[in-house]
Amino acid sequence: MPIHRRAARVLLLNDRERVRLFRWVDPTNPERSTWWATPGGGVDAKESLEQAALQELAEETGIRGVRLGPCVWTGTTRFLFEGRSYEQREWFFVGRTERPAVQTDGFTEIERRSVIEHRWWTVDELQQSSDTFYPSRLGQLLEALLRDGPPAAPIEIE
Numbered sequence: 001m002p003i004h005r006r007a008a009r010v011l012l013l014n015d016r017e018r019v020r021l022f023r024w025v026d027p028t029n030p031e032r033s034t035w036w037a038t039p040g041g042g043v044d045a046k047e048s049l050e051q052a053a054l055q056e057l058a059e060e061t062g063i064r065g066v067r068l069g070p071c072v073w074t075g076t077t078r079f080l081f082e083g084r085s086y087e088q089r090e091w092f093f094v095g096r097t098e099r100p101a102v103q104t105d106g107f108t109e110i111e112r113r114s115v116i117e118h119r120w121w122t123v124d125e126l127q128q129s130s131d132t133f134y135p136s137r138l139g140q141l142l143e144a145l146l147r148d149g150p151p152a153a154p155i156e157i158e
Contacts, residue, residue, distance in 0.1 A: 001085070002086055002087040004086075004089075005042050005086060005087075006042065006049075006090075007041055007042055007089070008043050008050070008056060008090075009037075009053065009091065010054075010056070010066070010092070010095045012057065012061065013094065014120060015098050016122075017123070018121055018122050019120065021036040021118065021133070022036065022060065022117075022118045023035070023115065023117045023118065023131075024036070026081055027082070027114055029080075033132055035131075035134055036131055036132065037133070040060075040092075049071070049091050053091075053095070057095060060104065060107065061103065061104070063099055068093045068094070069093060069094035070093070070150045070154075072154055073092040073135070073154055073155050074090065074091050074154045074157070076089050082110075100120070102118060123142050126142065127140070135157050
């Protein structure tokens with residue numbers, strides 16, 4: 001039986017339209033390939049999606065004072081992590097920063113043992129990479145978002 005959770009994620013863009021991603025590994029299964037994901041995480045019962053997105057962003061990047069844009073994508077993902085099965089409903093918000101430096105001293109214990117690197121990515125780099133990204137079509141989705149602007153209502157993604 002999977003653990004059900006809600007997560008708020010941030011498409012953190014810098015002034016050069018690059019997105020900040022974190023590369024993860026499952027420390028209980030290091031043979032499994034790594035994956036890249038946006039900052040974000042679980043939503044506590046008493047916080048809004050926007051509050052959770054900003055809280056997770058501050059913890060994972062040290063960047064505060066980001067004005068969140070609208071929720072642009074939603075989706076449900078299923079995954080195994082540290083021997084547990086999850087079904088996670090996710091909301092993706094746009095956030096912009098002019099501060100490129102990231103501080104990870106706010107990482108949780110799970111993040112300290114699971115996040116192995118982080119960097120800014122261009123759309124072209126995402127589309128040309130053979131790495132695994134979540135969401136899987138991140139390069140295409142981000143290209144459309146940057147070209148067309150936020151959709152009138154969040155787009156449902158895989």
